[in-house]
Amino acid sequence: MVEGFRPADLQEALEFMAKHPSIPIAGGTDLMIQKARGFGLKPDFNKPLLFIGHLRELRQISVRNGNIHIGASVLLNELIKNDKIPEALKMAVRQMASPPSRNLATIGGNICNASPAGDTLPYLYAADAFLVLKSSQAERKIPVGKFITGPGKTTLKSDELLTEIIIPDKVFSANYYKKVGTRKGMSLSKASFTGLADIESEKITDIRIAFGSVAPTIVRSREIEASIIGKPVSEIKNAVPEIVKKFAPLIRPIDDARSSAEYRKQVSLRLLENFLMKLT
C-alpha cells in the first residue's frame, strides 16, 4: 500500500487520485489533529496521503476577468499579505489560529474541512465564491454553499481535488467582521459574523450577511438580503427588529464544550443588529 505520494505537478496529483482513493493534505493543521492517535503513534490515516501543499498550480493568486482566483494551497498568511485579497477576507484570516499555523494552513484546507466554525467560510458565502473541482477527467465549478453539505461533509468526489477559489472582485463600501472566540488568538469561533454592504445615493444597493458556527453550515439568506436591498438608509433603523426577527429562526446553534446555544444565538443577532445600525 502506498502511504504517501508527493506529485511533481497538478496533473500527476489528479492521475494519482484517479487510481488511488487518497487524502489530500497541504498544511495538515486540522487533519493531523483529527487523526492523531497518541504519543509516539502514527496518525490514523486509512488511505494514502497525497501531498499538495507544494504544487505551484495551487499556490497562485491572480485577478482575471473581474474575478480573484486563489489557489487551494495558498497559505493563510499569504492571503493576509497579498494586495489582491479583499479586506473583508483578510479581517477574518488575521484572527485565525496563530502565526505558525497560518504559515502552514491553506484556504483550501479550511474549505474542505467544512467545519461550521471554518473562519474563511462566512466571507466566501457572502462574497458568492465559486470553487473549482478538478479530476483527471473533468472540471466543475460550484458555489461554495453547494459544496458544503454539513459539518465535515462536502460534495467532493473521491477523485476530485479543490484547486481554486474564485471570488468576484468587488469592493464593498461596508465591511464588518466579528469573531467571537474564547481568547484573542488560537481560538475556534463560538460565533462569527460577516456583513458586507454597498450604499449608493443613501440607498442600500447590495447587502450580504453570513453567520458562522451557529448552524450545521454557514447561514446566509438571499431572500432576507433581497428584502433589504433598495431600502433607503434612513429606513434601516426602523427595519432592524424585523430583519433580526427574520434571521432568528435560521440561527440554530448547539451547546458544546466551547459555548452555549443561547449565547451563540444572542450574540449573532446582536452583531447583526450592530452591523445594520452602523449602516445608518
Add this chain to the structure above:
Amino acid sequence: MKDSISKPITRVDAPAKISGAAKYIGDIHFENQLFAKTVRSDKPKAKIVSIKTPSLPDGYYIIDKNDIPGINRMRTVVSDHPIFADDEVNYIGQPILLVVGPEREKIYEIVSQIKIEYKDESAVFSIEEAEEKGTVFTEYSYSKGEPEAAFHDAVKIIEDEYHTGLQEHVYLEPQGITGEYKDETMFIYGSMQCPFYVKGAIQDVLGWDSDRIRIIQSITGGAFGGKEEFPSLMACQVAVASLKTKRPVQMIYDRDEDIICSTKRHPSIVHYKAGLGKSNQVIVLNIDIIFDAGAYSELSPVVLQRGMFSATGVYNFPHLSVRGRNFMTNNVPSGAYRGFGAPQTIFGTEMLMHNIAVKLGVDPLKYKINHLIKRGDPTCTGGKIRDEVKLLEIIEKVEKMSGYRRKIERRKKFKGIGVSLFLHGCGFTGKGEATIKGKIILKKNGDTVILKVSSVEMGQGAETCLRKIVAHTLSLPMEKVICETIDTGLIPDSGPTVASRTTMIVGGLLRQASLELKDCWNEANEIEISKTYKHPDFLSWDDDKFVGDAYPTYSWGANVAEVEIDSLTYEINVKKISAVYDVGVPIDEKMLRGQMQGGIVQSIGWATIEVMNSSKGKLAQHNLTDYKIPTSMDVPEIACKFIENPYEFGPFGAKCAGELPSAGAPPAVAAAVSNALGIPIKSIPLTPEYLMEIDKHED
C-alpha cells in the same frame, strides 16, 4: 541596588531550555526500555465484575493490583488512592492496569482488546449533590471571639455565596516517569516537585527499605502543584512494572490523557453570613467553605486547611466562625494547585467585602481599609501578626500606579476598575514545617561549593535563587556554587518543593550554613555543614483545635484591574493589572517579576476563560482545543512593584512569593467587571455566556 541580592542575574537554567538542549523525561531513552499505557475506568462509579484480556505476545505484560508486593495505595496526606483499582472504580480515568511492551502500536492494539465488565453504582457528581448526600471526607471548624453574641448585636445581616470552578495546571510538559529496576534497586526518573514524596510512596508499594529506592528528578517543564502528589502514582505504577519485567519502563502522558486523569484545582462554594455593626463595619463573620475533593481525599485536608486559614484575607474580623468541608464526589481527584485552597476563599471574601461596600454605597477600597489587620492583631486562628504589615503603603502605591481613585469616580458602563487585597501564609500550614524538619547540606570542595537540597527547579527559578543566596553570602561567582543532582541517594530531604517555602525555609537554611561556612572558610579544603530546620519557639500551633500561628509570617499584596467589556459579546478585555507585593526582600527582582506576571496571567485565566465542566463525571473540556488558557495575545499590561519589608528569619529578609499572585488577580478582575456592569459578581469563571445572562437579569 548595586550589590543588593535583588539585583537580577541570568537564570542558570535558561540557556539549556531556550536552546532546546535541556533533556526532559521524554528525551531520555533507556536501553531496552518498554513503554506503558494505562487502561482507565470509563465509569464514574462501578464494581469491576471482570476483566478480559487477550493472550499476550512475547515481551508484553499486563500490570495490575496483583503485581504489587506492598500496599496498593499511594502514600500522601490521606493514602486512599489505589495504585491500580482493586475491585471498584470511583472516577472516570481511574487507573486499572498497565499494558507494557516494546512497541507502542502493539500496546495500543492490546489495550483496545481489553474488555472490562462493570456493575454501575450510583455516583455523586457535584458538591451540591454531595452536600445533600453527606459524602464528607473531612470537616473542620474554628472560631474566634464570640460569634453568636456578636450576631445578636449586629444591626444588619448579609448572606452571600461564592463559587469557583475547576482549573487545570497545563504545565508545558505533561506528566512523565520512567522506572528502572537495576542492581536490586528501584530507580525512578521523571518530572516532579517532591522527590521524597515519590520515594515514600514507592517504599509503601514495594514494601522495601528506603536504601533500595532512588528518585532522580529530570528537568521539569512546569508543575504549579500538579506535580506535587500525582507523580507518586505514576512512579508506583512504573516501579511495579519494571520490577515485573526487569526492564526500564517509561510512561508519558499525552495532553488529553493528562487532563483526564491528573489533579485539578478544587472547585469551591463559600457561604458567608456577615453581621454589620452600627458603623457598617463587619463585626462578625460566619464562613462555610466547601470543596469538591473528587473521588479520593489525598492532599485535600491540607488544601482545605489553607483555604480556611486564608479565608479572612487581610482583615481582622473581631468575631468569626469558620467551617470547612471536603466532599467526596465521583469526579477526578482535586489536588495541589498554586495557592492551595487560598485563592478560592480569598476570592469569596474579597468579593463579599466589595459587594457589601457597593450595597452600602461606599467605595470598596475605603471599606476594605477600615477592616485591615495590623501588627499585633490576633490572626484568625488566635495566633499573632508579629511582623510589620505594610498594607497601607502597598495600597497607596497601587492607587498611584493605577489612578484608581480618579478612575473609580468616573464609572462608565462596560469599563471598570477593581481592587483586591490579599496575603499568603509563608511555608507549610500549621505544624508542617516542624514535622518535615527540612535538612540541607553545604559542602566546600576547594574553591567550589556544592549545595545539597531536595528543592527542585521546575521553571520557577529555585536553582538560581538558592545558588544565588549561597554565592552572595560567600562572595563567590555563581559558577562556583553548584547544586547536587536531585537524586535522593545524594541529597538530604529539605522537604517538598511546595507551599512557597523554598526561598524562605530552604534558602534560609542555606543562608545560615553559608554564614557559618564563611566563618571557617580558610580552615580546611573540604568542609561540610548541614542544617536542620528548627521551628521558632515563639510559634505555637494546636493541630486539633486549630489555635495558634498557622504560619510563621505572611506575604502581602494588592492588585488593581482595569477591564473593558464588549457591549455586544460580553467578552472581557483585561487592559491592565497594577500590582504591588511585599515578599520581604526579593532575591532576584527580575525573576520575581516573572513569577508575579505568570501568576497574574494564570489566575486571570481561571477567573475569565478557563472553563472546565464535568457532566456525569466526564470532563467536557479534555484537550487544549476546548480548555483554553491565556496566550501572549491575552496578557494585559502589567505594572508590578515590590516594597521591601525584611523578614528577620528569611534569607536576606525574603518571605514567600510563588503562590501569592494567584489570589490577587481573580478578585481584582471580578471587582472591575462588577464595576463595569454595575452588578454584583459572585462566581468565576466570568465567561461572556455567564455575564450576558446575569446582566440581562439585572436590567
